[in-house]
Amino acid sequence: MALTRLLAPGRATLARGAVGVRAAAQLRFSSTYDNLLVTRPAAGVQLVTLNRPKALNALSTPLIADLHAALRAADADADVGVVVLTGSEKAFAAGADIKEMKDKTFADVATENFIAGWSAAMQIRKPVIAAVNGYALGGGCELAMMADIVYAGDKAVFGQPEIKLGIIPGAGGTQRLTRAIGRARAMELILTGANFSAEEAAAWGLVARVFPAAELVDEAVKTAARIAGMGRLAVLAAKQSINYGLEVGQAEGLVFERKTFHSLFATADQKEGMAAFAEKRKPRFTHA
Known part of the structure; x- marks a missing residue:
């Protein structure tokens, strides 16, 4: 593959908002997403914040559609080098939207190929750093694991509790968690539905670094800016x-x-x- 094809030309209009990063006041882009806030806190860095606070950022189909659009725009924008994905201090994403799923039948999910688009949303060429505060459970944990680098706040809680709902992880949990922390631990966590801490996630290799919750997004942006400054x-x-x-x-x-x-x-x-x-x-x- 010709290396020059890795970086597509073109620019895209990006979204607005300012959450958690002091430098976000420098924002100079405008657009709208119903379930996201998108800012430019540092040169070359796009900060995408999940924004369904009343639902603890539960991952719904509309939210994933917004995320797909925002990440594709960032991937096509020559001014963006790295994306930081975060939620709130209370919840990165507390899971998939159960209200959306509870009445679906096997025929529904099989015909729709339900949640197949979740992984596609994160498949961009540019690096993505997940900055995880609060709950990252079920689909939220899976979304974090799709990122290239995972940073966590010291109060973050991870888990794949789907077994308690009579299902299993469906957006990569059985695969990515096993590859990240090994078969024995992944098997125990997925079969019991137990949660695990940021410190455990770091010790097991799922998380690269742990920071105080209030400093997490700023630290993720610093790393993103450092990477964005490279070729x-x-x-x-x-x-x-x-x-x-x-x-x-x-x-x-x-x-x-x-x-x-x-x-x-x-x-x-x-x-x-x-x-x-x-x-x-x-x-x-x-x-x-």
Whole structure:
């Protein structure tokens, strides 16, 4: 694949709002989503906040549709390098919307391929950091696990309690949780429906870092801004290589990594990055 195809041209009009990040006052974009607030708290960083407070950000079909639209807009916007996804301090997302699901039949969910679009919503090329405060249960935990990096507030609570409702996780919980923390722990948690803490999630490798709840979003934005300051083609290539390697064997993954590494030598950012290193100055990446 030609590396230049990883970064599509074009810009998109993004959404508005300001939650949890002081720098969000610098927002300069306007649009609307019914279930999201979207801000630009730092250069190259798009902050997407789930916004169904009365339902503890329960994941409904309209919310997922808004999320899909917002993330696709961010992916197409040349000014965005990284997306931070968060909720409120009380709930990242307390689960799927049970009121929407409770009366559905097998024929309904099978015909609709119900919740298949949840994973599709998160499949963008640019990195996504999930900043998880409060409850991330069921679909909320699954949504967090779809992100490339997960940060958690110190009071965050994770879990896959679907078994208590007579069902199982359906948006990747049995697969992603097992890959993240191992078969034994995932089996215990999914079969009992037990919750687990941010500290446990970090110790098991599901969460990269834990911060005080009030500092979480700011810290996630700081990391996002740091990543956004790198050469975008290299960032996209690194994400693609990591994810591809998880889906294939190591030998095939190594071949893909090496070819991708080689292709980066066709970019202006490689020339600039190495020249800056040799000249002992900060690189000025142009994402080309």
